[in-house]
Amino acid sequence: MTILDDAQFRAIFTDVTMYFFDPQHRFAVPDTRWFLNRPGMPAQIAGRLQQGPAEWLSGAVVSALGAPDDATPPTVSVNRDSQVATVGLDPSAVGVRASLSCF
Numbered sequence: 001m002t003i004l005d006d007a008q009f010r011a012i013f014t015d016v017t018m019y020f021f022d023p024q025h026r027f028a029v030p031d032t033r034w035f036l037n038r039p040g041m042p043a044q045i046a047g048r049l050q051q052g053p054a055e056w057l058s059g060a061v062v063s064a065l066g067a068p069d070d071a072t073p074p075t076v077s078v079n080r081d082s083q084v085a086t087v088g089l090d091p092s093a094v095g096v097r098a099s100l101s102c103f
Contacts, residue, residue, distance in 0.1 A: 012037060016045055020053045020061035029053075029061045043078040050076065 004012070014037050019028040031053050035041050052063050077086050 014041070018045070018049055018053075020057065020063050022060070023062055025062075029057065031057055031061075039080075040078070042084060043076065046076040046078070 013034045015032055015034055017030045017032045019030055021027070022029060033045075033048060033054075035044055049063065050065055052058065053061050076088075078084070079086075
């Protein structure tokens with residue numbers, strides 16, 4: 001077993017808040033995850049978005065990226081220099097809602 005104090009933990013991991021929609025696509029619901037601080041983290045985050053919400057939220061929210069088992073999942077590319085992930089959505093998924101309420 002390894003025990004880390006708060007400063008050590010925060011030096012190794014970064015918290016990322018991902019958002020999923022309520023079923024009516026009116027509200028963005030936060031889902032915070034922790035990722036290791038290392039190269040490739042944007043791709044890891046995009047992959048987690050594709051997998052959908054945490055199990056405890058799965059019955060209450062939906063992903064703008066579609067269900068993990070969709071026939072045409074979104075494409076994800078990561079610029080290795082800038083560490084920016086780009087997610088290509090199906091045109092029918094773009095513009096689900098122009099304005100959202102976050103809580």
